[in-house]
Amino acid sequence: MDKIVSLARRRGFVFPSSEIYGGLGSSYDYGHYGVLLKENVKARWFEAMVRERDDIVALDSSIILHPAVWEASGHTAGFADPLVDCRFCKRRYRADQLDDAQCGQKPSKHPGETEQCDLTEPRQFNLMFRTRIGPVEESGQDAFLRPETAQGIFVNFKNVAQIARRKPPFGIAQIGKAFRNEITPGNFIFRTLEFEQMEMEYFVPPAEAQEWFRYWVEQRVSWHRRFGIRESHLQVRPHDAEELSHYSSATSDIEYLFPMGFAELEGIAHRGDYDLQAHTRASGTKLEWVDGEERYTPEVVEPALGVNRSMLAFMVDAYDEETVAERERTVLRLHPALAPVKAAVLPLVPRNGEMVEKARALYEDLRRAVVAEYDDSGQIGRRYRRQDEIGTPYALTVDEQTLEDDTVTIRDRDSLAQERIPISGAKAFVLDRLAADWQTPKAS
Numbered sequence: 001m002d003k004i005v006s007l008a009r010r011r012g013f014v015f016p017s018s019e020i021y022g023g024l025g026s027s028y029d030y031g032h033y034g035v036l037l038k039e040n041v042k043a044r045w046f047e048a049m050v051r052e053r054d055d056i057v058a059l060d061s062s063i064i065l066h067p068a069v070w071e072a073s074g075h076t077a078g079f080a081d082p083l084v085d086c087r088f089c090k091r092r093y094r095a096d097q098l099d100d101a102q103c104g105q106k107p108s109k110h111p112g113e114t115e116q117c118d119l120t121e122p123r124q125f126n127l128m129f130r131t132r133i134g135p136v137e138e139s140g141q142d143a144f145l146r147p148e149t150a151q152g153i154f155v156n157f158k159n160v161a162q163i164a165r166r167k168p169p170f171g172i173a174q175i176g177k178a179f180r181n182e183i184t185p186g187n188f189i190f191r192t193l194e195f196e197q198m199e200m201e202y203f204v205p206p207a208e209a210q211e212w213f214r215y216w217v218e219q220r221v222s223w224h225r226r227f228g229i230r231e232s233h234l235q236v237r238p239h240d241a242e243e244l245s246h247y248s249s250a251t252s253d254i255e256y257l258f259p260m261g262f263a264e265l266e267g268i269a270h271r272g273d274y275d276l277q278a279h280t281r282a283s284g285t286k287l288e289w290v291d292g293e294e295r296y297t298p299e300v301v302e303p304a305l306g307v308n309r310s311m312l313a314f315m316v317d318a319y320d321e322e323t324v325a326e327r328e329r330t331v332l333r334l335h336p337a338l339a340p341v342k343a344a345v346l347p348l349v350p351r352n353g354e355m356v357e358k359a360r361a362l363y364e365d366l367r368r369a370v371v372a373e374y375d376d377s378g379q380i381g382r383r384y385r386r387q388d389e390i391g392t393p394y395a396l397t398v399d400e401q402t403l404e405d406d407t408v409t410i411r412d413r414d415s416l417a418q419e420r421i422p423i424s425g426a427k428a429f430v431l432d433r434l435a436a437d438w439q440t441p442k443a444s
């Protein structure tokens with residue numbers, strides 16, 4: 001993880017938040033390449049879940065919903081973690097994760113293991129961030145920042161079902177920020193106070209729910225595989241009865257082998273009709289499917305994935321170090337569809353006016369089609385290494401020979417093979433390669 005954190009920082013993917021004030025725990029800011037990578041993760045999810053299907057539509061609901069939503073959903077009462085405080089070191093820990101935590105005084109021990117540790121009994125601590133609506137504190141109304149995007153989907157069920165005119169099985173997909181007052185810091189962007197979720201609620205006739213649950217577990221595993229995560233680094237873990245959330249009748253986690261071990265990457269929950277029934281009871285609006293004589297409350301299968309956690313998994317799986325011709329290089333072997341920059345254009349001799357002119361023209365042409373970068377600073381070897389570290393699949397170099405015959409070399413990030421191609425066909429060449437099937441060259 002230290003290597004990923006250091007690369008992310010060095011190359012401007014992710015910075016600690018509010019760093020000049022000492023940072024804020026479990027909060028991170030995303031720099032240029034982090035933004036591009038995150039946008040690509042979201043775009044690939046949206047394509048697979050909405051654009052390539054006929055049965056799922058998009059939604060973008062508010063972050064702040066009517067507080068009654070969280071009452072009805074059970075979050076006000078039940079979305080809590082058990083916490084213990086240490087009266088001696090004043091630290092706070094999750095009672096169910098003491099074995100993973102470090103004692104505030106003696107980091108080699110777990111909380112409760114030294115003589116000075118003085119832990120309180122576990123208390124339930126609600127994870128929702130509270131805020132107030134209204135300019136005057138006294139007359140304002142309590143509200144919450146959403147801890148999941150799903151409830152915004154459930155409360156819009158009737159709007160979407162009527163207007164999108166879909167018959168179950170159909171889904172509603174949403175990407176957006178969620179907030180949780182998590183107290184277990186660490187592990188970089190794996191768990192943060194605010195994060196983005198990609199959630200899809202799939203509404204089905206009750207008799208079909210089990211079948212759809214299995215379907216979505218398979219679909220979602222294959223999505224992670226499609227974009228480069230190695231099979232041996234993924235596992236599906238069904239929750240046992242005690243672990244299930246208050247709303248769920250079955251959940252399976254897709255776990256990824258993060259540097260700290262296998263941990264949840266995505267959750268697929270069979271939520272039954274819990275949410276639609278709860279909002280029907282609390283709001284008085286019937287959230288059901290009606291078509292002539294047919295009338296029922298659909299059951300829901302929900303795949304829910306964190307954008308940031310997904311980005312971390314892709315970075316971890318892509319990270320590689322190798323020695324080529326006695327030189328070390330670090331390379332992010334990202335799927336080209338996820339790579340922040342698709343092609344870099346490098347004039348071999350940056351002081352050569354003619355080379356610069358050709359390289360700039362090629363760059364201007366490429367950037368109209370894909371995210372491209374022009375780099376003329378420093379030794380060519382250093383420029384290649386920089387592109388390797390941000391995961392750019394192709395580097396096009398304009399050199400002496402370009403001036404003679406209008407060809408450029410194109411260097412493949414993974415194999416390091418260099419080919420010479422006509423400059424006029426360079427854009428089509430890059431687009432072709434980007435559209436081709438890709439498999440990680442890393443061994444499983």
Ligand code: ATP
Nearest residue numbers: 180182190191192195264265266267304305306309
């Ligand atoms: P965990 O057990 O890790 O706390 P969860 O089971 O509470 O997660 P869900 O409510 O199922 O998580 O949320 C769906 C997805 O959202 C998770 O699989 C994860 O990818 C992401 N996610 C949840 N909480 C966070 C967080 N604090 N920071 C980053 N991503 C998160």
